[in-house]
Amino acid sequence: QQQVKQSPQSLIVQKGGISIINCAYENTAFDYFPWYQQFPGKGPALLIAIRPDVSEKKEGRFTISFNKSAKQFSLHIMDSQPGDSATYFCAASRGSTLGRLYFGRGTQLTVWP
């Protein structure tokens, strides 16, 4: 059973545009929601993470929006660049067991120059 559902599966954005990836979860015990970026043949790298006590977190061009009541969170990449082309995964875990991450299926982002 997929604990975290992610969409879209693939996304094509023009350089300078906004990339938006959405995730939804069911388990209300989750209290840590990270986003990871993965390049082919590499392990995932943490981009940004949020906890349910805030509705938005911004770091540079990356913003997480969190809707606790809807059990949804999303990643916004502003001013998307070709170097952002990668696979993005949302994940969720319980803070007390950080590391036991449940990942979404991933979004393959392609940014055209």
Added chain:
Amino acid sequence: GAVVSQHPSRVICKSGTSVKIECRSLDFQATTMFWYRQFPKQSLMLMATSNEGSKATYEQGVEKDKFLINHASLTLSTLTVTSAHPEDSSFYICSARDRNNEKLFFGSGTQLSVL
């Protein structure tokens, strides 16, 4: 920044042989490490949680006798795929949790191909 080294990065073996994958935290101590498996264009699936000095905890559906995990020190965990078969071919990724700040870091993965 903290680094997790995973070795080898790629391994090809014959069906029936065993393969060992190492995961090392290079500049921090990790009481807990995690092993994931990823099929092409798929998500990462948690296989097991490895705690230093104790037995690993396996996720439902993961064969503990097939995937042997050892976490003998605060900087090293190993995953041994025993009697590997072609269906075990996958990308295996470890992560390690820094005992001092609870941050989590991922290795660069091991691509296993079983012929």
